[in-house]
Amino acid sequence: MHRAALTVTEVDPYTLVVGAPPLADYLRLRQDSGLSPKNAEQGAGAIAGSWSACHVVDAGGTPVAMGRTIGDGGWYFHIADIATDPDHQRRGLGRRVVEWLLEDVRDRAPAGAYVTLVGDPPGQRLYRSLGFDDVAPSLGMALRLD
Numbered sequence: 001m002h003r004a005a006l007t008v009t010e011v012d013p014y015t016l017v018v019g020a021p022p023l024a025d026y027l028r029l030r031q032d033s034g035l036s037p038k039n040a041e042q043g044a045g046a047i048a049g050s051w052s053a054c055h056v057v058d059a060g061g062t063p064v065a066m067g068r069t070i071g072d073g074g075w076y077f078h079i080a081d082i083a084t085d086p087d088h089q090r091r092g093l094g095r096r097v098v099e100w101l102l103e104d105v106r107d108r109a110p111a112g113a114y115v116t117l118v119g120d121p122p123g124q125r126l127y128r129s130l131g132f133d134d135v136a137p138s139l140g141m142a143l144r145l146d
């Protein structure tokens, strides 16, 4: 009897979840990915004040990647906290998160949105591949308050 060749389909162990991860996971992912650590008060404000957020959980339900958008809902949006747990990097999760955040702006904001981010070196190729470019002749500027 002829048997069809067995095809092995790889199961995607990751699920994208709309919304920020729980506070403890937000703080852990920032720290473990190498972003500057934040305290619980800062994290709670970040989660509550975001316009949009998503995260990715692994097969066991643990958050392993995240990102969020700060926005006025009109035209100005800033993507922040793009971070993937080092044990889960280079599997397309950062791309999945940023693509979802951009899609959400496209879906819910009026046309003509201006989306910014501060592209740290690990994410620069990813952001460029999604259409981000530097702001020259303007200059990204920041002020850190004590």
Ligand SMILES: CC(C)(COP(=O)(O)OP(=O)(O)OC[C@H]1O[C@@H](n2cnc3c(N)ncnc32)[C@H](O)[C@@H]1OP(=O)(O)O)[C@@H](O)C(=O)NCCC(=O)NCCS
Binding pocket: 033, 034, 035, 065, 081, 082, 083, 084, 085, 088, 089, 090, 091, 092, 093, 094, 095, 096, 118, 119, 120, 121, 122, 123, 125, 126
């Ligand atoms: C930046 C960051 C979020 C990217 O997360 P990630 O989940 O690894 O992102 P992706 O997997 O989508 O893409 C990263 C790289 O993996 C590659 N990749 C994607 N899927 C892959 C796969 N299956 N196998 C091998 N490589 C893969 C991508 O091509 C990309 O390579 P490139 O940067 O050389 O173009 C992650 O490196 C990180 O958390 N860095 C520390 C925190 C940080 O700097 N965040 C950015 C702040 S602006």
